[in-house]
Amino acid sequence: MQGVAARGLAAGVCVLGLVATATHAYAWEPNGDVSGALKSKQVEAKASQKIHFSGHTKSTGTGGGNLKATGGNWAPPPCWYAPTYTPKALKKKVGDSPYSLTGRAPDNGRKKQEVDESIRHYYSSGEYKDFNLKKQGDGSFWAAVPNPNEKDAAKRESCTDLPFWVPNGEQPDRPDALSPRILAALAYESIRVPDTKVELNPSQRQTVNLPTWVWLDKGTYHPLHVTATADLGAGHSISATTTVKPDRLRLQPGTGNAALHPASGECVVNGEGGIGTPYSKGRAKDTPPCGVTYQRATGGNATYPLKASLTWKASWHGTGNAGSDLPSGEYGGEQDLTVQEVQSVN
Incomplete structure (x- = not known):
């Protein structure tokens, strides 16, 4: 039947x-x-069928977006x-x-x-x-x-x-029946992370063969969470909270004429919870822990699209002490850079 x-x-x-x-x-x-x-x-229908989301959902704030799961074929149900x-x-x-x-x-x-x-x-x-x-x-x-x-x-x-x-x-x-595990996946789908916009030094024009320091503002990139709660009726409910944390930043310089720091182009979270190190005076020629050195000027009105993708580690916990890891998610952005042929820093 x-x-x-x-x-x-x-x-x-x-x-x-x-x-x-x-x-x-x-x-x-x-x-x-x-x-x-x-x-x-x-x-x-008199039986309840509602799922409520609270926290850093896609309905809060401006800019940013939802994570795209990395690796494998994982997707929300x-x-x-x-x-x-x-x-x-x-x-x-x-x-x-x-x-x-x-x-x-x-x-x-x-x-x-x-x-x-x-x-x-x-x-x-x-x-x-x-x-x-x-x-x-x-x-x-x-x-x-x-x-x-x-x-x-x-x-x-x-x-x-x-x-x-x-x-x-x-x-x-x-x-496939509604459960904390499914709620966690739906919360993951609903979570909104900020735009990935890196801090740079020099902040304006970059210079050939001098390193560009790259870092993320710790005040903007911190753990985020969304809680999904479902009312099952007759006083019963279940919930799950999904949390994502910044894990690593992947840089793509936008040209083959560049050297990445580190060479892998992946800058991991440091012991203080940040990614990369803010530039300080007198370190213009030092190799930054996170950055890029351009080896050829852009010329004319051309620019290099520096792409920065931030990976967020994800996990969840829910009703009945359930919980586990979720696939890491990625969200990135681009910044157009102009590189000049000058051997000094403005």
């Missing part, structure tokens, strides 16, 4: 929207909006299952319209009608008896929730199982 009707119900009962709420929080919640023909038949419908809400949804399950008009053929009837039977007298109405208040039906930030529609709609019953306070034994 699951394989026959899952896609129809996933398209009909599990369409969710992104809703902004106060205090820089976001929530995914069911709206029952399947197609233009069903806009007047929205059903408010494209969809998951979460408490969505009470027995009454699901029964109303399934019986609301002759085409509310698939989002198609009733003249789309006999096969569609058979799918509808199979789903109704599944919840009325098959796997469940009368939609579990006798258990109203004791649990909820968990349904598919597409991640609105997932750009691939096929992945976003890949959770196609029918809604299933979960008693209050219980966590489904399946990796």
